[in-house]
Amino acid sequence: MPILRLLLLMLCCGVALTARALPAGSRADSLQRLLSASRPDTSRVQLLIQMAWERTDDSPLVGVEYGQRGLRLARRLQYPVGECQALLMLGWAFMRTGNYATAIQTQVQARRLAEHIGYAGGIIHADNALGYAHLEQGSQRLSLRYFRRAIALAEQQHNVVLLTPILGNIGRAHLELGQPDSAWYFTWRGYQLDLQQHDMHSEIGDLSILGDIAARRQQLNQARYFYQQTIARAVGMPVSYATSRAYLGLARLARAQQQPAAALRYAQQALATGQAGSYAKGVFEASDYLADLYATQGNSTDAYRFLRAAAATRDSLFSQARMSQVQALSFSEELHQQELAEQGERTIAQRRQNMLLLALAGLIGVAGFGYLLINRRHLRREVEFAQERQRLERRYSEDILDAEQKERRRVGADLHDSVGQLLSAAKMTLSALQHQLRLTEIAHRDLFANALEMLDEAVREVRSISHKLVPNALTRHGLAKAVGSLLDRLTLAPPHLQARLEVTGLEEQRLDSTLENILFRIVQELVHNVTKHAQASEITVQLLATMHQIRIVVADNGRGFQLQTIPAAAGIGLRNVESRVAYLNGQMQITSTPGQGTRVVLDIPLRPAPMPLAASVRA
Missing domain, CATH: 1.25.40.10 (Tetratricopeptide repeat domain)
Incomplete structure (x- = not known):
């Protein structure tokens, strides 16, 4: 099988x-x-x-x-x-x-x-x-x-080797269910794999099943071919089960075709094959079939003889089954004891595994707790380090801004008190010289007039630079007044912009001086960008303060630009604005469209330092 x-x-x-290469007895002896x-x-x-x-x-x-x-x-x-x-x-x-x-x-x-x-x-x-x-x-x-x-x-x-013999068994099951077509499909597929894998045992068994399928489908010539192939391939092989079934199948075919002599001969060969291979089931089936053949022919003596042989074979099978039952009882008890032992071993192993898991869980818990403690301490140190770094960076920035403001004041004072005074003295000296010389020629008078005009321009420029470096209005009156003065100068000097200032929340209070200075520089830079690049005719500045923040809006009606292509000259100024806004923890938003102007919105958080306006004026 x-x-x-x-x-x-x-x-x-x-x-x-x-050992398989030897005959059956020789294999056992070997x-x-x-x-x-x-x-x-x-x-x-x-x-x-x-x-x-x-x-x-x-x-x-x-x-x-x-x-x-x-x-x-x-x-x-x-x-x-x-x-x-x-x-x-x-x-x-x-x-x-x-x-x-x-x-x-x-x-x-x-x-x-x-x-x-x-x-x-x-x-x-x-x-x-x-x-x-x-x-x-x-x-x-x-x-x-x-x-x-x-x-x-x-x-x-x-694994084709293990797959090969299973297909024939499936075919036999379908055949016994009365499904010869399905039986043929699986058995023929198994037979093809038998040939491919050179598996002669499975091949011989599948050939005998194919013969039974063909006989069931009334394909007698095909059935006879498969049975004969089974017998031919089984020579020298210990497959008496397949050979006996093939001879018995040929006997049935001969009997169906009214060939009693051939049927008798094939049945006797089936019996001899079963006896030679000690295939008890084959001996019983062949003896029973021979008894039926002889009974049909009226040969009661031989029919009785083969009936007795079939009965003896059946008794032998029954006796063998009883002896097997005795062996099976002890073997079943052995299996039961083995299962009990295995169950005990599994219980002990499970208990040991549970203990190991508990110990491992405890160890993981301790390690996790220790890790959390160490990680928490590490995070605390990192936070403290970051806070200290931020404090130092802010202090460093404040020192830089303070130094910058002091330097601006020094330079502005020097320009105003030194250079400005020298220019004024030069103008007065030149005017006195003009009166003393009593110039009569027009060319000489024009030269003196041009020189005096240039001195006046230089004095005004020095005064303007001095005020830009340290706006007097910012120092005395605060951010709103300083921005107002800045916009007033725009209306007087080219390109003569229409400037509008809107102030809310800063009328009765002053901000921290450092904050006011930074915000003024931001507004000054944004206004400077408008005058230099926007080609605008109107500019609006809004200063909107609450208890928590100040919003600065600078809008113009200039030519605008694409945000992705900020002009290089304006880019430096905007980067300076961005850095100052970042320092103040603020946010900046720029909205611009070509031909529709530009709008810059700054939101700066406040920690106001209130100061009455009258006190600031007295200072």
Whole structure:
């Protein structure tokens, strides 16, 4: 049967392959000699399994004995793969004795062990064997569930060797369900794989099944061809089950075609083949069929003789089954004790695993708590370091701004008190000289007039620069007045912009002097950009203060620009504005469209330092 070939492929090794090349008796003798000289190791386990396989065909009870010896040795050696293979072999041996209940129990145990050790081949073979056991008992649909599960895993593992014999078993199940078309599909597919894998055992079994399918479909010539191919391929092979079925199939075909002599000859060959291979089921079926043939011919003597032979074979099968039941009882108890021991080991292992998990959880908890403490301390230090760095950076920026303001005041004072005074003295001296000389020529008077005018321009320019460096209105009256003075000068000097100032919230209070100075420089830079680049005719500045922030808006109706292409000259000024706004923790938003002007909005948070306007004026 195909399942036998599957087991052989799983268990074969170099010694076994050598033994397979010998005749059946020689193989058993060779294995017996190897067993007597072997040591109690994993190789001996494989030899015992091979010996069980060899004796299962002619004496399943002896096969059970060898299988149990291999199982006990594998367990003593703690050799799980050998233990699984021994259980699989024992399941097949019990099945050959007709003890299907113990066979199924053994295969389930083998499958459970194969799953535990990750032995995919063992899982596939156990599912195939379980399906075969149910098929032998007439549960074809249940057997198909096991066969399909075995096929799915074999295809997932890409194991064609294990897949090959399962297809024929599926075909036989469909045939017994009365589905010859499905039976043909699966069996023919298995037969093609047999040829591809050079698996003669499975090939011979599938040929006999193909003959049964063709006979069921009334394709008599095709059935006869497959039966004859089965017999031809089986020469020298221990496949009496397939050969006996093929001869019996030829006998049925001959009887259906009214050829009693040929039917009798084929039936006698089926009986001889079963007897030669110790295939009890084949002997029983052939004897029963011969008795029916002789009874049909009116030969009651020979019919009675073969009926007695069939009865004797049936009694032999029954006796063998009873002896198998006795062996199975002790083996079932052994399996039960093994399950109890395994359950105890699993309980201890689970308890130990739980303790380890608890210890690991405690260790992780302690480590996590320590990590949190260290990380918290590290984060606190990082926060303190960042705060200190920000404090130093702010102090550094404040020092820079303070130094800048002081330098502006110094330069402005020097220009006003030194250069401005010198220019004024020069003008007065030049005017006195003009009166003393009493110039009569027009050219000389024009030269003196031009010189005096240039001196006046220089005095005004020095005064303007001095006021820009340190606006007097900012120092005396605050941000709003300083911005107003800045815009007033725009209306007087080119390009004579229409300037409008809107102030809210700054009428009765002063801001911190440093903040006022920075905000004035920001407005001064934005206004300067408008006068230099916007080509505008109107400019509006809004100073909108609340308790928490001041909003500064500078808008013009100039030519505008694309924000992505800010003019290079204006870009430097805007970057200075951005840096000052960032220093004050503020936000800046620029909105501009070509031909529609530009609008800059600044939002600066406030920490106001209130100061009455009268006091600021007195200062």
